[in-house]
Amino acid sequence: MCRPTHYTIAYEINPWMRLTRQTVQRRAAQQWAQLHRLLTRLGSSVRLLRPVAGWPDLVFTANAGLVAGGTFIRSNFRYPERQGEEPVVERHFRARGYRVVTLPRGCNFEGEGDSLWIGSTLLLGFRFRSDAATHERLSRVLEREVLPVELVDKRFYHLDTCFCPLSTTSALWHPKAFDRYGRKVIERTVAEPIAVTGLDARRFCCNTIVVGRHLVMPRGVSRPLRHRLADGGWVIHEVDLSEFLKAGGAAKCLVLRLA
Amino acid sequence: MMPSEIVRVSGHIIDSLILPKVLDEIMDLDGTFEILQLSIGKRKADPSTARLKVSARSQPALQTILKRLVRLGATPEFAPDVQLARARKDGVLPSTFYSTTNLPTFIRYRGRWRAVERIEMDCGIVVDPSRSRAICTPMIHVKRADLVVCGSSGVRVVPLERSRRREVFQFMHSPVSPEKPKAQLIAGVAQAMREMKRARRKILVVAGPALIHTGGGAFLERLIRAGWVDVLFAGNGLATHDIESALFGTALGVDLSRGTQTRDGHDHHMRAINTIRDCGGIRQAVRRRTVTKGVMHACVAHRVPYVLAGSIRDDGPLPDVLTDALIAQDVMRQQVRGVGLALMIASTLHAIATGNLLPATVKTVCVDINPAVVTKLSDRGTFQGIGIVSDAASFLRELCAALRL
Numbered sequence: 240m241c242r243p244t245h246y247t248i249a250y251e252i253n254p255w256m257r258l259t260r261q262t263v264q265r266r267a268a269q270q271w272a273q274l275h276r277l278l279t280r281l282g283s284s285v286r287l288l289r290p291v292a293g294w295p296d297l298v299f300t301a302n303a304g305l306v307a308g309g310t311f312i313r314s315n316f317r318y319p320e321r322q323g324e325e326p327v328v329e330r331h332f333r334a335r336g337y338r339v340v341t342l343p344r345g346c347n348f349e350g351e352g353d354s355l356w357i358g359s360t361l362l363l364g365f366r367f368r369s370d371a372a373t374h375e376r377l378s379r380v381l382e383r384e385v386l387p388v389e390l391v392d393k394r395f396y397h398l399d400t401c402f403c404p405l406s407t408t409s410a411l412w413h414p415k416a417f418d419r420y421g422r423k424v425i426e427r428t429v430a431e432p433i434a435v436t437g438l439d440a441r442r443f444c445c446n447t448i449v450v451g452r453h454l455v456m457p458r459g460v461s462r463p464l465r466h467r468l469a470d471g472g473w474v475i476h477e478v479d480l481s482e483f484l485k486a487g488g489a490a491k492c493l494v495l496r497l498a
Numbered sequence: 499m500m501p502s503e504i505v506r507v508s509g510h511i512i513d514s515l516i517l518p519k520v521l522d523e524i525m526d527l528d529g530t531f532e533i534l535q536l537s538i539g540k541r542k543a544d545p546s547t548a549r550l551k552v553s554a555r556s557q558p559a560l561q562t563i564l565k566r567l568v569r570l571g572a573t574p575e576f577a578p579d580v581q582l583a584r585a586r587k588d589g590v591l592p593s594t595f596y597s598t599t600n601l602p603t604f605i606r607y608r609g610r611w612r613a614v615e616r617i618e619m620d621c622g623i624v625v626d627p628s629r630s631r632a633i634c635t636p637m638i639h640v641k642r643a644d645l646v647v648c649g650s651s652g653v654r655v656v657p658l659e660r661s662r663r664r665e666v667f668q669f670m671h672s673p674v675s676p677e678k679p680k681a682q683l684i685a686g687v688a689q690a691m692r693e694m695k696r697a698r699r700k701i702l703v704v705a706g707p708a709l710i711h712t713g714g715g716a717f718l719e720r721l722i723r724a725g726w727v728d729v730l731f732a733g734n735g736l737a738t739h740d741i742e743s744a745l746f747g748t749a750l751g752v753d754l755s756r757g758t759q760t761r762d763g764h765d766h767h768m769r770a771i772n773t774i775r776d777c778g779g780i781r782q783a784v785r786r787r788t789v790t791k792g793v794m795h796a797c798v799a800h801r802v803p804y805v806l807a808g809s810i811r812d813d814g815p816l817p818d819v820l821t822d823a824l825i826a827q828d829v830m831r832q833q834v835r836g837v838g839l840a841l842m843i844a845s846t847l848h849a850i851a852t853g854n855l856l857p858a859t860v861k862t863v864c865v866d867i868n869p870a871v872v873t874k875l876s877d878r879g880t881f882q883g884i885g886i887v888s889d890a891a892s893f894l895r896e897l898c899a900a901l902r903l
Contacts, residue, residue, distance in 0.1 A: 365571075366569065370569075370571065371516065371569065371570050371571030372509075372571035372572075372573065373571075374509050374510065374514070374571065375508055375509035375510075375545060375571070378509060378510060378543065378545060379545075382543055383543055384510050384513065384542045384543050385509070385510055386510055386513055386514035387509070387510075387514050387516060387571060388514065389519075389570075420514075420515040420516075420518070420519045421515075423515060424513070424514055424515055427513075
């Protein structure tokens with residue numbers, strides 16, 4: 240994770256960001272600290288990335304890259320507004336002994352924001368941020384099947400805003416964020432997909448952190464979804480992340496899975 | 499042929515439905531594809547690869563498809579750019595220059611296919627880098643340091659497609675024969691002339707002197723006055739005999755109304771030339787009312803441009819005749835732009851010269867009394883042509899009738 244010391248809305252690169260709807264620094268810090276505390280309490284060990292002034296979105300560490308064992312595949316951000324984060328995370332992972340893989344320029348990839356494992360298959364969301372062609376390189380590096388799926392709704396610009404693997408066989412997803420090919424791929428890959436409504440999706444319910452049987456979700460999960468998850472044996476923890484929703488991010492966006 | 503490009507899609511394109519999606523997108527965007535190669539990975543993590551030839555009805559439509567396919571992860575396998583070399587001297591092409599055909603030709607330059615302008619057979623292709631244009635250029639017009647296309651890599655020649663409709667103008671037409679039903683052929687020519695007018699394309703007539711001898715002048719004159727001829731190519735002979743008939747009623751001394759030799763008529767053609775030379779030219783003679791009828795009069799009166807190209811056996815010649823063959827070629831080149839149909843009647847020399855200048859997309863009709871001449875003209879690489887073995891006057895009479903003149 241990365242402390243929101245320099246977090247602010249400095250530009251608009253997704254439909255959620257509004258320069259006129261600024262973040263409240265103190266509240267952002269509190270919300271982040273609450274999430275950090277909760278994760279630690281649930282037994283996660285959290286490593287921190289040092290925040291750097293001028294790169295407000297560094298707080299969304301999920302987009303920094305993808306970790307696979309001792310390998311870190313660094314992101315190639317589509318927007319110049321975020322490209323400055325690349326050397327920061329690259330230095331961080333090199334210093335900690337990771338083998339850092341960089342993709343050629345023009346091969347856009349936004350890390351765990353757009354790539355999520357379901358069993359041994361990696362799903363890659365493309366169109367708004369990552370490129371479809373990147374999947375071939377990822378599959379070569381990871382030696383795994385990588386399935387690109389196209390995102391069609393700008394509000395769900397990253398895969399982790401509309402898809403969340405819960406286990407090797409089940410996942411939360413918002414079907415309308417995918418085209419019909421993507422829907423079919425997910426239906427084939429995920430044995431028990433749990434579709435969330437547009438309302439839940441807009442509250443970033445798919446942007447959930449899974450820790451064992453615990454789900455760390457942004458506040459505002461609808462009752463039916465809550466019941467459905469509880470019936471499946473999931474324990475839900477809601478965290479107020481309203482300050483981060485202003486930038487189009489929630490729980491999952493704030494963490495990068497290291498192991 | 500439709501513009502096309504080869505693209506490659508690879509990775510986990512089967513399970514991710516990327517390949518079916520690519521194919522669907524091509525069809526949704528009105529394109530077509532041909533799978534050139536498809537290799538499918540054996541195990542789950544193995545990548546698969548497909549090479550597709552994607553075609554669309556136009557270059558912009560193809561670009562739209564390609565843009566979409568690139569977003570789906572496909573990479574276009576672009577053909578290499580053409581090789582260019584600079585001309586070392588004026589009028590001399592580099593030794594490995596690409597020699598053109600009269601078919602529509604494209605060159606790959608700076609990553610894009612560009613149509614070669616003013617295509618003509620047996621020329622070089624000069625590239626203008628400042629405007630990224632490719633212009634078909636006759637050898638003698640090449641200037642020192644011009645960039646000339648060399649070799650054939652990056653050059654694409656588009657063969658003319660066989661029409662699905664049964665047409666009078668057919669690709670690689672069946673052999674010329676005097677036994678063909680002429681009325682239908684001529685009705686087809688009249689139909690093609692109407693289509694040209696509708697499409698605002700020019701009709702060119704190339705005519706030889708026999709047209710006048712056989713008494714066809716009156717019909718050609720009628721066609722010109724009715725607006726069916728946009729440009730006329732001929733030589734000193736046709737113009738001289740036409741003017742002779744306008745002045746004396748004879749062609750080479752033969753009375754055209756009776757078909758008999760006129761007394762002392764053998765020098766009429768020289769007198770006709772002399773009269774026009776005295777006037778200063780055909781236009782001046784028409785203006786002074788020295789010439790009041792005939793094909794040339796109709797051209798001047800109806801502002802139909804004519805090119806009279808001279809030859810080594812010309813009498814006179816008339817002042818309008820271009821005696822420098824290269825200048826004549828250039829003037830003819832300018833006039834063939836926009837021509838969609840060429841009628842070549844009773845002419846060998848001028849018809850061959852014109853055939854050399856025309857793109858293969860121009861429809862040609864060759865009419866001659868001698869089957870050998872028609873065959874010879876049809877064999878000279880004009881692909882969309884028909885040959886009609888007929889006397890010029892009867893052909894024109896029937897054509898006028900078919901056009902209700």
